[in-house]
Amino acid sequence: MEINAQKRGSGLVASLVGELDQHNAEKARIMLDTMLRDITIRDLTLDLSGVTFMDSAGLGVVLGRYKTIHMRGGRVIVTGVSAAVDRIFRMSGIYTLVERR
Amino acid sequence: MQNNIELYFSALTQNETFARAVIAAFAAQMNPSIEELSDLRTAVSEAVTNAIIHGYERDGSRCVKMRCTIDGDLLTVAVRDDGCGIPDVELARKPFYTSKPELERSGMGFAVMEAFMDRVTVESALGKGTTVTMEKRICHAER
Numbered sequence: 001m002e003i004n005a006q007k008r009g010s011g012l013v014a015s016l017v018g019e020l021d022q023h024n025a026e027k028a029r030i031m032l033d034t035m036l037r038d039i040t041i042r043d044l045t046l047d048l049s050g051v052t053f054m055d056s057a058g059l060g061v062v063l064g065r066y067k068t069i070h071m072r073g074g075r076v077i078v079t080g081v082s083a084a085v086d087r088i089f090r091m092s093g094i095y096t097l098v099e100r101r
Numbered sequence: 102m103q104n105n106i107e108l109y110f111s112a113l114t115q116n117e118t119f120a121r122a123v124i125a126a127f128a129a130q131m132n133p134s135i136e137e138l139s140d141l142r143t144a145v146s147e148a149v150t151n152a153i154i155h156g157y158e159r160d161g162s163r164c165v166k167m168r169c170t171i172d173g174d175l176l177t178v179a180v181r182d183d184g185c186g187i188p189d190v191e192l193a194r195k196p197f198y199t200s201k202p203e204l205e206r207s208g209m210g211f212a213v214m215e216a217f218m219d220r221v222t223v224e225s226a227l228g229k230g231t232t233v234t235m236e237k238r239i240c241h242a243e244r
Contacts, residue, residue: 021121022150023114029205053121055146056209064205084139091216092209 001027002050005035010074011043012036017050020058028061036065042074045101049080058085059092066097077101104130104171109164112157112182120149120167127169128176131239140217141176141237147210148180148233155200156184156231176237183230190223 001024002017012035018024036044044065051058066076076098081089089095106127110116121142128141149165157163166181187193193200194215199208214221218235225231 019118021114021117021146022154023117025205026114053118053142053146055143055150056207056213057150059207059209060205063207083136084143087139087217088143088213091212092207 001031003028003031003035007038007041010040011045012038012041013045013047015047015050019053020051020061021053021055022057025057025061029064032061032065033068036068039072042069042072043077044069044074045077045079047080048078048082048085051080051082051085054085054088056088056092059088059094062094062098070097075099106169108167108169110167111161112153112159112163112165113161114150114153114159116165117146117149117153120165121146123167124169124178127171128239131171131174131176133239137237137239141178144214144217144235144237145178145180147213148178148235151210151233152180152182152184152231154204154206155187156182158185160184174238174240176239177234179232179234181230181232186227186229187223187225187231188227190225194223 003014005012005014069076078098079101081100124141124145125138152165168179170177192198194211196212197208199206218237220236222234
């Protein structure tokens, strides 16, 4: 799992590359939380175009970051959502919390 | 005639990607659609993760068993651990329930398996282990 991040104003765009399963979810969580220690970040965009696989562990990563960002009054946006990732997002109802662009 | 494979692997999360590759490679002979393959990979990933982190509490010296069967257009995958067992299977299957909130699990594992497979059965005995058996008809199969 690789994450490339870029801060633009109060927003962070994090591009995830790899398979987001339980094994990589732990790494992704640590990397994202390290970036989110910067409390000037309000909005988080997760670019998932490089995610080749995702299961419910990936949902946990997105939901966990949503909690952090929501407490700051910010928004979480997901982009680059593949058909397979979209299926799991839709069945989980995560789009009521996280915006897809 | 049935076609079976059995696989034993260490209860390590890095083997999840291997288990997904195995089910995809075995199912390839059924000529599945890309979506069906994706469903199989995701469901297997969920079951294997559960065996590793819940069944065996991440004890990598333990062994996960995966048995896959093709019978006509029906693919069956059974993922078994000889670990701690599930105290309340009905509760464990509920969406958003997780026994490990500290791991930030979404509690959607069984819900995903149920959504992506045609049938999911769970047999569990405390202190003995859990077997999750999942079935899916591959509609693109040559008959």
